[in-house]
Amino acid sequence: MSETSATHVAHHAPTSFIRKYIFSTDHKVIGIQYWFLALFSVFLGMGLSLLMRFHMVFPDAKVSWFATLWPKGAEGGIMTPELYLSLMTMHGTIMVFFVLTTAPQAGFGNSFLPLQIGAEDMAFPVLNMMSFWTTFLALAVLVMAFFVEGGAPLGGWTAYPPLSALGAVAGPGMGAGMNCWIVSIALFCGASLMGAINFIATLVDLRCKGMSMMRLPLTCWSWFVTAILSLLGFAVLLSAGILLLLDRVAGTSFFLPAGLVVNDQIQNHKGGSPLLWQHLFWFFGHPEVYIAILPGMGVTSQILSVFARKPIFGYKAMVYAVCGIGFLGFLVWGHHMFMSGMNPYTAMAFSILTMTIGVPSAIKTFNWIGTLWGAKIRFTTCMLFALGFVSLFISGGLSGIFLGQPALDLYFHDTYFVVAHFHLIMGVAAIFGMFAGTFYWFPKMFGKMMNETIGKIHFYLTFIGVYCIFTPMHQLGMAGNPRRYADFKEFEFMGQLLPVHTFITWAAILTATAQVLFVINLIWSWWKGAKASDNPWEATTLEWTVSSPPPFDNFAGKHPVVYRGPYEYAQPGAPKDYTMQTDPT
Amino acid sequence: MILAFLVWAFTLFVTAYFMFTTWFPPGINAHAAAYDQQFRLTLVITGVIFFLAQMALGWVMFKYGDDGKRAEYSHGNNRLEVLWTSAAAVLFVGLVLMGTTIWASVHFTDPPADSMVIEVNAKQFAWSFRYPGPDGKFGRTDLKLINDSAGNPFGIDEKDPAGKDDVVSSAVKVPVGKPILLKMAARDVIHNFFVRELRLKQDLVPGMIIPYHFQADTPGKYEVACSELCGLGHHQMRSVLEVMSEADFAKWMQEQLAQKQ
Numbered sequence: 001m002s003e004t005s006a007t008h009v010a011h012h013a014p015t016s017f018i019r020k021y022i023f024s025t026d027h028k029v030i031g032i033q034y035w036f037l038a039l040f041s042v043f044l045g046m047g048l049s050l051l052m053r054f055h056m057v058f059p060d061a062k063v064s065w066f067a068t069l070w071p072k073g074a075e076g077g078i079m080t081p082e083l084y085l086s087l088m089t090m091h092g093t094i095m096v097f098f099v100l101t102t103a104p105q106a107g108f109g110n111s112f113l114p115l116q117i118g119a120e121d122m123a124f125p126v127l128n129m130m131s132f133w134t135t136f137l138a139l140a141v142l143v144m145a146f147f148v149e150g151g152a153p154l155g156g157w158t159a160y161p162p163l164s165a166l167g168a169v170a171g172p173g174m175g176a177g178m179n180c181w182i183v184s185i186a187l188f189c190g191a192s193l194m195g196a197i198n199f200i201a202t203l204v205d206l207r208c209k210g211m212s213m214m215r216l217p218l219t220c221w222s223w224f225v226t227a228i229l230s231l232l233g234f235a236v237l238l239s240a241g242i243l244l245l246l247d248r249v250a251g252t253s254f255f256l257p258a259g260l261v262v263n264d265q266i267q268n269h270k271g272g273s274p275l276l277w278q279h280l281f282w283f284f285g286h287p288e289v290y291i292a293i294l295p296g297m298g299v300t301s302q303i304l305s306v307f308a309r310k311p312i313f314g315y316k317a318m319v320y321a322v323c324g325i326g327f328l329g330f331l332v333w334g335h336h337m338f339m340s341g342m343n344p345y346t347a348m349a350f351s352i353l354t355m356t357i358g359v360p361s362a363i364k365t366f367n368w369i370g371t372l373w374g375a376k377i378r379f380t381t382c383m384l385f386a387l388g389f390v391s392l393f394i395s396g397g398l399s400g401i402f403l404g405q406p407a408l409d410l411y412f413h414d415t416y417f418v419v420a421h422f423h424l425i426m427g428v429a430a431i432f433g434m435f436a437g438t439f440y441w442f443p444k445m446f447g448k449m450m451n452e453t454i455g456k457i458h459f460y461l462t463f464i465g466v467y468c469i470f471t472p473m474h475q476l477g478m479a480g481n482p483r484r485y486a487d488f489k490e491f492e493f494m495g496q497l498l499p500v501h502t503f504i505t506w507a508a509i510l511t512a513t514a515q516v517l518f519v520i521n522l523i524w525s526w527w528k529g530a531k532a533s534d535n536p537w538e539a540t541t542l543e544w545t546v547s548s549p550p551p552f553d554n555f556a557g558k559h560p561v562v563y564r565g566p567y568e569y570a571q572p573g574a575p576k577d578y579t580m581q582t583d584p585t
Numbered sequence: 586m587i588l589a590f591l592v593w594a595f596t597l598f599v600t601a602y603f604m605f606t607t608w609f610p611p612g613i614n615a616h617a618a619a620y621d622q623q624f625r626l627t628l629v630i631t632g633v634i635f636f637l638a639q640m641a642l643g644w645v646m647f648k649y650g651d652d653g654k655r656a657e658y659s660h661g662n663n664r665l666e667v668l669w670t671s672a673a674a675v676l677f678v679g680l681v682l683m684g685t686t687i688w689a690s691v692h693f694t695d696p697p698a699d700s701m702v703i704e705v706n707a708k709q710f711a712w713s714f715r716y717p718g719p720d721g722k723f724g725r726t727d728l729k730l731i732n733d734s735a736g737n738p739f740g741i742d743e744k745d746p747a748g749k750d751d752v753v754s755s756a757v758k759v760p761v762g763k764p765i766l767l768k769m770a771a772r773d774v775i776h777n778f779f780v781r782e783l784r785l786k787q788d789l790v791p792g793m794i795i796p797y798h799f800q801a802d803t804p805g806k807y808e809v810a811c812s813e814l815c816g817l818g819h820h821q822m823r824s825v826l827e828v829m830s831e832a833d834f835a836k837w838m839q840e841q842l843a844q845k846q
Contacts, residue, residue: 362673570658
């Protein structure tokens with residue numbers, strides 16, 4: 001008994017504002033903090049992409065406030081190519097790290113992993129707080145790059161050396177701005193490692209009675225595998241980042257070979273290999289794609305089953321597929337390097353493994369459609385986003401079948417075909433997963449229902465919009481248009497493709513405008529939304545057994561016991577069409 | 586319900602559009618023809634999967650709306666799982682294997698012994714190409730002698746007699762139907778040599794010399810675009826591959842040599 005009361009003392013809700021909302025150790029508050037950080041970042045990243053799209057189509061346009069924002073990068077209001085490239089670098093970095101890695105895993109995972117497994121909090125609450133604030137610091141350092149001498153770096157989110165290792169001589173932004181970038185990423189790696197350890201320990205140790213691994217909701221499986229990927233991937237990126245920083249500031253030559261002549265200056269380096277960075281970077285970078293998308297797959301599986309009112313099709317196959325994707329995800333990094341000059345024989349191994357990873361992805365897709373077959377679908381906004389996720393995942397996945405073949409990559413590498421592919425599957429599909437998760441869990445996070453009418457209009461505009469943006473990019477890729485070009489004036493064949501670019505730019509502007517609806521919905525629902533009941537969606541998992549929002553210690557001092565799997569819908573003979581995991585009968 | 590029709594309409598449009606339009610420029614050799622065939626095969630296979638999967642997604646949305654009754658109670662079907670797992674595995678891996686001959690012809694086969702050798706040097710934001718001249722030998726080079734404004738981007742050493750007849754050009758000119766071997770190097774950062782009509786692309790990496798062999802069978806001028814981010818002028822890093830008749834090429838080479846005298 002004394003043990004129980006000790007736990008309760010430790011889990012008294014803090015009363016001061018700072019301990020409750022700012023330096024909080026409560027996983028629910030930290031989850032919401034991550035979610036807000038990602039929300040801020042996604043709008044920042046989207047804003048940068050609009051500026052890029054504008055510049056590509058109207059490279060000579062004079063816009064006075066460009067000059068106000070960037071006195072050097074846009075002198076007289078005309079954006080320079082180097083400013084374009086720095087916007088591109090920052091867009092990619094912000095989106096990949098501070099949105100795609102942050103919201104689905106650290107945001108929703110923090111909020112709902114402990115609740116779904118019946119735990120009072122994460123295993124290490126203080127570590128959890130530290131990982132959020134380190135992420136926050138990382139974002140601040142990254143944004144700082146815009147304001148330092150030379151501005152933000154222009155080397156892309158992949159930061160390939162020698163370009164990224166040479167310093168200011170390689171271009172504007174490659175001095176102080178690039179250092180900010182590396183420091184920011186290193187901090188982010190540290191934060192992600194802390195988060196990963198916490199997620200793994202929590203899932204392994206804190207599951208409540210009866211919650212066996214094979215009774216875990218698929219969301220928990222996704223967060224678990226993602227945490228393992230983060231642990232192994234970010235450790236390597238952190239080391240690579242430190243080596244890159246040493247090359248820049250300490251005169252080492254990890255990534256710099258002898259004989260470099262930059263701007264007519266002979267560089268004093270020898271013995272390093274630019275390809276080493278690519279191997280290290282993509283050893284992290286490919287699993288990173290799955291870090292971004294696996295939680296989205298988990299949320300989609302969860303929502304499809306809840307709103308189909310039907311058990312998930314092939315639960316075990318789904319679990320094995322997630323584990324298979326996680327494992328194979330570490331064996332395919334070389335498919336980013338088919339054209340890099342690495343040994344061409346290895347391309348064969350990497351491409352076969354790459355195609356193999358398509359198999360578990362196909363299993364997931366078939367199982368989603370299997371779940372919907374014979375269902376009684378409730379078309380709520382979050383269900384629409386989950387269905388949209390499946391459609392985008394099919395479209396974005398299939399273009400990978402082209403790119404995964406080294407033979408076809410001989411043409412497609414670094415064209416807009418690649419841009420279309422990864423935006424559909426890693427960008428937009430993952431963001432649809434976040435929208436789905438937001439509409440699904442908002443009632444539990446904030447105690448209010450979101451507005452369904454605004455939500456549905458927002459969904460349809462976004463769904464049509466993203467296909468209008470990214471479908472024509474496949475055409476551009478087939479026409480050979482390279483990516484990361486500030487404008488298309490120099491090349492005859494690209495000039496002919498300008499109408500396609502113009503269409504994409506307008507589609508992007510309209511789709512971005514539609515996102516205002518989402519913000520309105522959030523604010524309106526938070527302020528005036530209908531009060532949420534404990535279980536508004538009639539779902540079966542543990543977070544829906546407690547009040548909305550849940551009490552500070554999640555289960556109000558009780559210890560939940562689990563008797564069945566998470567997808568018991570439409571069970572014949574059961575009193576209702578869903579049976580809670582905690583239902584003993 | 587609306588979403589079902591939307592997905593159907595999109596699927597029909599995209600399938601028809603991509604099956605019946607081509608955005609590739611015409612290829613100029615046998616490799617390009619083989620490439621286009623492999624692309625076509627992949628397009629048809631993925632097109633069929635795309636069509637069936639999206640149509641099925643639309644169908645379940647159309648057919649299985651909530652009508653107040655209970656859904657079918659099923660946790661899955663192992664036979665179906667095995668079936669679609671193996672079908673996907675065979676199809677995907679099969680496609681890669683079918684493309685291997687194309688990759689092999691580019692990377693695993695040596696260029697013919699009578700290939701014309703041209704050196705490529707890429708720097709932030711310009712291409713240079715060097716021909717060995719009548720003696721068939723490239724002259725010695727030295728980093729310290731590199732001088733772009735004096736027309737010596739390779740740093741050719743004047744003292745070496747083999748270098749006296751080396752020809753340096755900012756465009757790459759080749760005779761039609763002749764096997765060409767480019768020896769590619771980059772001076773500062775990574776660049777990428779891409780000619781759409783050749784269906785070939787290769788990074789140029791500082792510290793490495795990377796071979797790139799091809800043959801062009803149709804005379805004409807084709808744009809060379811740098812396809813690896815190399816800095817602020819990346820989008821302007823352009824050159825031209827000019828495929829000329831044997832006679833025109835010889836004439837051009839004579840002119841270049843005459844200018845050096």
